[in-house]
Amino acid sequence: xxxxxxPLPRLLLDNVSCMRNAQQILRHVNASIHDGxxxxxxxxxxxxxxxxxxxxxxxxxxxxxxxxxNGHDITDSGVFHQYKLQLNWLSLKDAVKEKFTVLDxxxxxxxxxxxxxxxxPALELMGLGRLAKEKARMLSMGQRKRLQLARLxxxxxxxxxxxxxxxxxxxxxxxxxxxxxxxxxxKGGIVIVATHQPIEIEDAMYLRLPxxxxxxxxxxxxxxxxDF
Ligand SMILES: Nc1ncnc2c1ncn2[C@@H]1O[C@H](COP(=O)(O)OP(=O)(O)OP(=O)(O)O)[C@@H](O)[C@H]1O
Numbered sequence: 701x702x703x704x705x706x707p708l709p710r711l712l713l714d715n716v717s718c719m720r721n722a723q724q725i726l727r728h729v730n731a732s733i734h735d736g737x738x739x740x741x742x743x744x745x746x747x748x749x750x751x752x753x754x755x756x757x758x759x760x761x762x763x764x765x766x767x768x769x770n771g772h773d774i775t776d777s778g779v780f781h782q783y784k785l786q787l788n789w790l791s792l793k794d795a796v797k798e799k800f801t802v803l804d805x806x807x808x809x810x811x812x813x814x815x816x817x818x819x820x821p822a823l824e825l826m827g828l829g830r831l832a833k834e835k836a837r838m839l840s841m842g843q844r845k846r847l848q849l850a851r852l853x854x855x856x857x858x859x860x861x862x863x864x865x866x867x868x869x870x871x872x873x874x875x876x877x878x879x880x881x882x883x884x885x886x887k888g889g890i891v892i893v894a895t896h897q898p899i900e901i902e903d904a905m906y907l908r909l910p911x912x913x914x915x916x917x918x919x920x921x922x923x924x925x926x927d928f
Pocket of ligand 1: 720721743744745746747748749750751752896912
C-alpha cells in the first residue's frame with residue numbers, strides 16, 4: 701500500500717513570531733491554510749492585527765519563523781514578486797478617487813488587472829449599481845466600503861487580506877460581506893480577516909491577539925520621534 705503525502709498547504713505559518721516596537725504581538729504561531737481556508741485575527745485596538753496582516757502580505761519579516769506560500773518563504777525576493785500578485789489587500793485607507801465615478805473607481809483596478817466585465821456586476825451585488833455613474837465623492841462611508849468590496853470582486857485575486865472589512869457597513873452590508881467571503885472560499889480562495897468586530901465565517905481558524913500596552917519610552921524611541 702502506498703502512503704500519499706498530504707497536500708502542501710497553500711499558506712503555512714511555521715513557528716511565526718511577530719513584533720512591533722520591540723514588543724511581542726504573537727509568538728510561535730503554527731497554522732496551515734489550504735485553498736478555501738479562512739483565518740480570523742481578533743484583538744482590541746492596537747493589539748497588532750494590521751501589523752500581523754502586513755507580515756502575512758510579505759511587507760515585513762517575522763521576528764522568528766517563516767511564512768511559506770506553496771512551500772516557499774514569501775520574503776524571498778523572487779517569491780514575493782509572484783506572491784503579491786495573488787493578494788488583494790483591503791485596508792482602512794480606501795484609495796477612492798473622489799473626482800472619478802463610482803464605476804471608474806472599480807474599473808480602473810480591474811483594467812490594471814487585465815480583466816474586464818466584472819465591475820458593474822460587482823457594484824450591483826454590493827448595492828451600488830444605481831450610483832455607478834455618480835462621482836465617488838457622493839458616497840457615504842459605508843458605501844465607500846462597499847465600493848472597496850466591489851473592487852475585490854472585480855479584481856478576483858485568490859488571497860484576500862481584509863483589514864477591518866466590516867467597519868462602517870450596515871447589517872445588510874455585513875451580510876453581503878459574509879456572503880462574498882463564503883463564495884470566494886467555495887471557489888478555492890483564501891480569506892484572512894483582521895477585525896475587532898464579530899463576523900460570521902464558517903470553519904475559520906481564529907488567532908486572538910493579546911492586548912498591548914505602550915511600554916515606557918527609551919532614549920532611542922525619543923531620538924526616533926520627529927517631534928522631539
Ligand atoms: N507607523 C507606526 N509606527 C510606530 N508604531 C506603530 C505604527 N503603526 C502602528 N504602530 C503601533 O503598533 C501597534 C500595533 O498596531 P496595529 O495597527 O497593528 O494594531 P491593530 O490591532 O490593527 O489596531 P486597530 O484595531 O486600532 O486597527 C500599536 O501599539 C501601534 O501603536
